[in-house]
Amino acid sequence: MADYDLHHHGDREVAPGLVDLAVNVRLPRPPEWLRRELVSAVDSLAAYPSPASARAAVAARHGRPVDEVLVTAGAAEAFTLLASALRPRHAVVVHPQFTEPEAALRVAGHEVSRVVLSASDGFVLAPAVVPESADLVFVGNPTNPTSVLHPAAVLRRLARPGRLLVVDEAFLDAIPGEAESLAGESLDGVVVLRSLTKTWGLAGLRAGYVLGPADVVARLAAVQPPWSVSTLAGVATVACCRPQALEEAEKLAATAESDRDYLVSRLFDLHLPVLGEPRGPFVLVEGPDDGLRQRLRDAGYAVRRGDTFPGLGPRHLRLAVRSREVTDGFVAALARVL
Numbered sequence: 001m002a003d004y005d006l007h008h009h010g011d012r013e014v015a016p017g018l019v020d021l022a023v024n025v026r027l028p029r030p031p032e033w034l035r036r037e038l039v040s041a042v043d044s045l046a047a048y049p050s051p052a053s054a055r056a057a058v059a060a061r062h063g064r065p066v067d068e069v070l071v072t073a074g075a076a077e078a079f080t081l082l083a084s085a086l087r088p089r090h091a092v093v094v095h096p097q098f099t100e101p102e103a104a105l106r107v108a109g110h111e112v113s114r115v116v117l118s119a120s121d122g123f124v125l126a127p128a129v130v131p132e133s134a135d136l137v138f139v140g141n142p143t144n145p146t147s148v149l150h151p152a153a154v155l156r157r158l159a160r161p162g163r164l165l166v167v168d169e170a171f172l173d174a175i176p177g178e179a180e181s182l183a184g185e186s187l188d189g190v191v192v193l194r195s196l197t198k199t200w201g202l203a204g205l206r207a208g209y210v211l212g213p214a215d216v217v218a219r220l221a222a223v224q225p226p227w228s229v230s231t232l233a234g235v236a237t238v239a240c241c242r243p244q245a246l247e248e249a250e251k252l253a254a255t256a257e258s259d260r261d262y263l264v265s266r267l268f269d270l271h272l273p274v275l276g277e278p279r280g281p282f283v284l285v286e287g288p289d290d291g292l293r294q295r296l297r298d299a300g301y302a303v304r305r306g307d308t309f310p311g312l313g314p315r316h317l318r319l320a321v322r323s324r325e326v327t328d329g330f331v332a333a334l335a336r337v338l
Contacts, residue, residue, distance in 0.1 A: 006103040008308040009206045020301040027201030041235040054237035061241040075195040075208035082221040083108035088136035095310040097140040116311040122276045127157040140168040145318040145325040147278035170195035207233040234326045256281040260321045284300040290314040297335040
C-alpha cells in the first residue's frame with residue numbers, strides 16, 4: 001500500500017501574497033448576521049458550554065429525533081470519535097477522498113483497506129467494489145477532492161446488517177437542493193457527517209455534527225471529551241440551522257454552482273481536463289506535468305496538491321471555486337504557465 005501524507009490539507013498550501021484556491025472554505029469571513037450572533041455570545045464564555053440547544057436545532061433542521069444527533073467540534077472530530085468508539089474487523093475507505101477518516105482509523109490502531117475509484121470512468125461508485133466483509137465503510141458525498149456526487153440510491157445499497165456506513169456530507173450544503181443527501185433519513189447502519197465550516201466561513205471555529213442511529217450516537221458521545229463543542233460553536237450551529245440561514249445557503253449553493261461551471265468552461269478552453277463530473281465547490285484537474293503546482297505558486301496562486309490523496313498523483317490538482325473575477329485572473333496565469 002503506497003504511503004501518502006494523510007495529514008496534509010489545503011491550508012498548508014497557503015502563504016502570504018498567494019491567491020488561495022487551495023482551501024475549500026467558500027466565504028472569507030462569516031456573514032455579518034452570524035458575526036453579530038457570535039459577538040453577542042462572548043459575554044457568556046465564563047460558563048461551561050452546553051450543546052443542548054445546538055443538538056435540538058440540528059434535529060429540527062433534519063427532522064430527526066434528538067438522540068440521533070451529536071454536535072461535534074467540526075466534522076473532523078467525528079472521524080476521531082468513530083475510530084475511538086468502534087472496533088471494526090474490516091474497515092474500508094473509498095478513495096480518493098478526504099484523508100482524515102483513514103488517518104484517524106490508523107492512529108487508533110485499526111487496519112484499513114482502500115477501495116480506489118478510477119478517473120477513467122469518472123470515479124463512479126459501484127456497490128460491488130466494496131468487499132462484503134467490510135463492517136465499517138467511509139464514503140464522501142460529494143467527494144473531496146473529486147467533486148463527484150454519488151446517487152443516494154447507490155449509497156443505500158452499501159448499507160446492510162452488520163455494517164456501519166459513514167457518509168461524509170461536509171460539502172452537501174453547497175449542492176443546490178442538497179441533492180442526494182441522506183441526512184434526513186433515519187437508516188439502520190448509516191451515519192451522516194455534516195460541517196458548517198465550509199459554507200459559512202467558520203473553519204477556525206470548528207462546528208459540525210453527526211446524524212445516525214441512537215445507539216451509535218450514544219457510543220460516540222461516550223468517548224467525546226467533555227465540553228468539546230465550544231459555546232460559540234453551539235451558537236453558530238443554532239444560527240445556521242434557522243430557516244433564513246438555510247435559504248441563504250441555498251442561494252450560496254446556486255452561486256457556487258454557476259461559478260464552478262464558469263471555471264470548468266475556462267479550463268476547457270485551455271484544454272486542461274477536469275476529471276469526473278464535478279458537483280461540489282471545487283474541481284479536480286490533471287496537469288501536463290509534475291511541476292504545474294509550483295509554477296502556479298510562482299505566479300501567485302496556491303492550489304491543492306493531489307498526490308496526498310490515495311489514488312492520485314503529483315499531476316493532480318484540486319482547485320477551489322471562487323468568483324468569476326478570481327477565476328479570470330487565475331486562468332490568465334494558468335495560460336502563461338502551461
